[in-house]
Amino acid sequence: MKRIFLVLSFLIMAHLQVFAQETYTVEGQTYTLKTEVDGTLSLLWNTIDGEYRYFAQKDNAITELKNTKSNGTYQEEFKEALQLLTADNPVSTAKVNLTLASLREYINTYNKQVDPSFSNERPSIQLGFRLGAFAGVSNAIFTQNTTNELLPTIGADFEIIDEVKLKRHALVLRLKQTFGNDEFQYNAFQASLNYRLKFIKTETLDVFLNTKFVSYTHSSRDDFPVIQPDNSVVLESSSGGDFTAHGIFGLGADYKLGNGYLFFSYNDIVGLGQDSHDNFPIDFTLGYKFNL
Template sequence: MKRLLLIFGFILASCSYAFAQQQYTVDGETYSLKTEVDGTIELLWNTIGEDYRYFIKKGNDIAELKNTRNDNGYSEEYKDVLRLFTKDSPGDIDKTKLTLASLRNYFRNYNKRVDPAYNDSTESIALKLRLGPFAGISNAIFTDNPTNASLLVVGADLELIDEVKLRRHSVVLRFKQTFENSDYKYNASQFSLNYRFKFVKSSTVDVFVNGKFVAYTHSSRDDLPNQNFGMPGEPEFFSKSGGDLSAPATFGLGADIALGNGQLFITYNDIVGLGVDSNGEFPIDLTVGYKFGL
């Protein structure tokens, strides 16, 4: 348990490296923006609502970079803004896309052209935390579940993401509580450290593989058959409880679906496991929740 808490503490401490945000007023609207590129021209950005918004700043002048859609396609207004702000050394604006990576390259190249002393070695990240409570069912295939009973589970995911360099990757600390029912007197509290790779990544839906690599589980069971039942004073069943730190290496699938200011997420957990024995039943471990930014 101490090892898991130390790992989680390290993850939380990493959040202190996230870029500080400042307030800027553009066309009468005030935005909290991150600085992606500093220099003669500055690239500012943030996710506002569900959209990525980009801004250029030069001296005291600031403007938004837009690419609105019309009947003929996209207007590409951002290219005209770039030409206005960088007319002394415009570079290859036509090949610049309205994405963070493409804009970052354009801004850095311009700054190097107009300022020989410019240093662009700083690498940027944009760490964020998302909290997602969930509920679902599980047949606890990694336990001795004699009737293959389905149990209620509730819990929460705390997800650490980087929206700049590692957008397809995230680390998740998951708490999961399993509750007994009349068919199976099994309860368990589990903290686990998970890694997610988002092999489908879009503005509306992410689909990912989830790998669980470290887990601490404290469980109790109240219906274990007593082999000595029938002897004087011996009960028919007895209880057992305890905790265990393990490296289960179990894998599942999931999806994040943009909804409102957060994401609806669905996970099919612990489909297969390496280094952990199952009871041979078909795995049923489904959870549904809603995550939001902290």
């Protein structure tokens, strides 16, 4: 379990670092860059080895914007590069500086001249909603499932996404019902809030790390073992609910199919401070969700 947790932790840290960035090759060197302006002339940038680096992209060509220093004087090569890139519709470089704000203003001006419909004013957030249903099986490792029985589950997901800046992130309300059987008479309803980090994201496939951070569970069982004063064991009925804040991790994937997404998840793989009762986690769900 510790190894699984370490792997999941590594995935979180690694993919938070590359969120909202893409990889480009410039003069044989590979860089991970952020897009500041997306247009006929695009502005890319990032902090590389503690230094701000800026790049201009036109068609498929990427040019680094440089300002080297020679004999105590800055050469301002970036101005010549910008003049060449905007030669079809010149914009004066007299007042442009090699800063993100100045370059953004300059490139926006050029893009508006060549394309009157150009706008770099993107909404800061655009919420989307998805609703889905699922079915699966679980061995409910965080309960006393001494015979490691597999129990059927059904439920629903309500997912909130941002389609602009937070495309790799989602918040999910999951409602899940677990049904007992003759061997393990355990029934439970759980409502949980989950955060998903989509560390692989393509047009058709998302693969995500799921973190369940808070839940309410109401459960009942008719075979709860109670030790009597004479050390005999009596099976009794018990029921109750509890509200828990925790970190329980799982993995999942969404595959675009038709007007929605087929999704699969491997749930409750490992939980911080949770007792798995030495059972290997078996908790799988398969379902389908629609955009609302």
